Amino acid sequence: MAAGFLAAMTQHPTLSRRITSISAAGPDGWDLFRRARAMREAGLPVIELTIGEHDIRTAPAILQAMHAAALDGHTGYSPIPGSPALRAAVAARLQAKTGVATGPQNILITPGGQAALFAAHHAVCDEGDTALFIDPHYATYPGTIRAVGARPVTVTARAETGFQPRAADLAAAAPGARSLLINSPNNPTAVIYSRATLEGIAGVVQDHGLWLISDEVYDSQIWEGDHLSPRALPGMAARTLVVGSLSKSHAMTGSRVGWVCGPEAAIAHLTDLQTNTNYGIAGFVQQAAIFALAQGAAFEAQIGAPFARRRAITLDLLARQNVVRAAPMQGAMYAMLDVRATGMSGEGFAQALLDAEHIAVMPGESFGAAAAGHVRVAMTVGDDAYADALARLLAFAQARAEVPA
Numbered sequence: 001m002a003a004g005f006l007a008a009m010t011q012h013p014t015l016s017r018r019i020t021s022i023s024a025a026g027p028d029g030w031d032l033f034r035r036a037r038a039m040r041e042a043g044l045p046v047i048e049l050t051i052g053e054h055d056i057r058t059a060p061a062i063l064q065a066m067h068a069a070a071l072d073g074h075t076g077y078s079p080i081p082g083s084p085a086l087r088a089a090v091a092a093r094l095q096a097k098t099g100v101a102t103g104p105q106n107i108l109i110t111p112g113g114q115a116a117l118f119a120a121h122h123a124v125c126d127e128g129d130t131a132l133f134i135d136p137h138y139a140t141y142p143g144t145i146r147a148v149g150a151r152p153v154t155v156t157a158r159a160e161t162g163f164q165p166r167a168a169d170l171a172a173a174a175p176g177a178r179s180l181l182i183n184s185p186n187n188p189t190a191v192i193y194s195r196a197t198l199e200g201i202a203g204v205v206q207d208h209g210l211w212l213i214s215d216e217v218y219d220s221q222i223w224e225g226d227h228l229s230p231r232a233l234p235g236m237a238a239r240t241l242v243v244g245s246l247s248k249s250h251a252m253t254g255s256r257v258g259w260v261c262g263p264e265a266a267i268a269h270l271t272d273l274q275t276n277t278n279y280g281i282a283g284f285v286q287q288a289a290i291f292a293l294a295q296g297a298a299f300e301a302q303i304g305a306p307f308a309r310r311r312a313i314t315l316d317l318l319a320r321q322n323v324v325r326a327a328p329m330q331g332a333m334y335a336m337l338d339v340r341a342t343g344m345s346g347e348g349f350a351q352a353l354l355d356a357e358h359i360a361v362m363p364g365e366s367f368g369a370a371a372a373g374h375v376r377v378a379m380t381v382g383d384d385a386y387a388d389a390l391a392r393l394l395a396f397a398q399a400r401a402e403v404p405a
C-alpha cells in the first residue's frame with residue numbers, strides 16, 4: 001500500500017507547458033499598479049491614471065436594451081459566430097469606416113477584443129511558430145501568443161521615430177514568422193500609424209507570406225490625422241484579421257463584446273474554435289450591442305470626447321515646460337510621456353511619483369523595453385482632477401531635472 005501511495009505521489013499529473021508558460025517569469029511591470037491599489041485600499045488619496053478604462057459607466061439606455069432583451073427571452077444559447085443582425089451591424093460599421101466590402105460572413109463575434117486576439121493567433125499560428133508584435137505593446141500580447149503555443153518575438157518601434165515601426169526592422173524579423181500583430185491607434189503610445197508605415201507593413205507581410213493581425217480597438221478615438229485600417233490596402237483583405245471591440249468605443253468593457261473581421265474561410269474555422277471554447281456570447285448582450293451600434297458614430301464621438309478634452313489639457317500643460325515631452329498624441333486614451341530628462345527610468349519615476357504625490361502612472365518599461373524612460377498616463381479621471389494631477393506630475397519632473405547629477 002505504501003508503495004502504491006508513493007507511486008501515486010510521484011505520478012501526479014503536471015500542467016501543460018503551454019499553460020504554465022503564459023505568464024513569463026519575473027516582474028510583470030504591474031507591481032506599481034498593485035502598490036497603488038493597496039495604498040488606496042489603505043485609505044490614501046491615490047489618483048490612478050493606470051488602467052485604460054473610462055471614468056463613465058455603460059450608458060443606461062444600453063443597459064435598458066440589455067434588460068429588455070433578457071426579459072424578451074434572449075437568455076438561451078445564441079448563435080456561436082454571433083447573431084446575424086449583430087454580425088451585419090459590425091460589418092456595416094467596418095465597411096463605413098474603411099470602404100472595404102464587408103459582410104456578416106466576415107465577422108466572428110467574440111467575448112471582447114482579448115478573446116479575438118487569442119482566436120486570431122490560434123487561427124494562423126501552429127505550435128512553435130514565430131508570431132511578431134511591436135514593442136512597446138499592450139500588456140497581454142506576449143502571453144496571448146504563448147497561450148496558443150506560438151513564440152512571441154518583438155520588433156522595436158523607437159521613440160526617436162515617433163514609435164512608428166520601420167519596414168526595415170520588420171523585414172529583418174519576418175523570415176520564417178507566421179504573423180505580425182500591430183495596434184493602431186496604439187496602446188500604450190497613443191500614436192497612429194501613418195499611411196507610409198502601414199504600406200511598409202503591408203509590403204513586408206506580403207513579401208514574406210505573413211498574416212497581419214490588426215488590433216483596432218481604439219478606432220473611434222482619433223485625435224489627429226486619419227486612422228487607416230491596413231485591411232483597406234491593396235491585397236491585404238485576404239491576409240488580415242482585424243480585431244475590434246465595443247469596450248473602448250461604447251464604454252462597454254464589462255459586457256465583453258468584440259470581433260474578428262477577416263476572410264470568410266478563416267471566420268468559418270474560427271467559428272469551430274469558438275464552438276469548442278466559449279460557445280459564443282450571451283444573447284441579451286448581443287442585443288444590447290446591436291442597440292449600441294445603432295446609436296451610430298455620434299454616440300462613439302460622445303464616448304471619446306472626454307479623452308479629446310484631456311488631450312488638449314495635456315498639450316496645454318506640456319507647452320508650458322520643457323522637461324517632459326509626449327509621444328505624438330494622435331489617438332486613444334493615453335499620454336506617453338518621455339521623462340528621460342529627469343535622469344530617471346520610467347519605473348523609478350513612477351514609483352517616486354506615487355510616493356511623493358500619490359499619483360499612479362504606468363512605467364513605460366511595463367509595455368516593453370522600447371518605452372524605457374517613459375510613463376504612460378491614462379486620461380481616465382475627471383478633467384479637473386486630471387489637470388491637477390498632470391500639473392503635479394510635471395512639477396515633480398521639473399524638480400527632479402533640476403537636481404544636480
Ligand code: PMP
Nearest residue numbers: 052112113114138187217245247
Ligand atoms: N487591445 C488593446 C490595445 C487594448 O488596450 C485592450 C484593452 N485594454 C484590448 C485589446 C482588449 O480589450 P477588450 O477585451 O476589452 O475588448
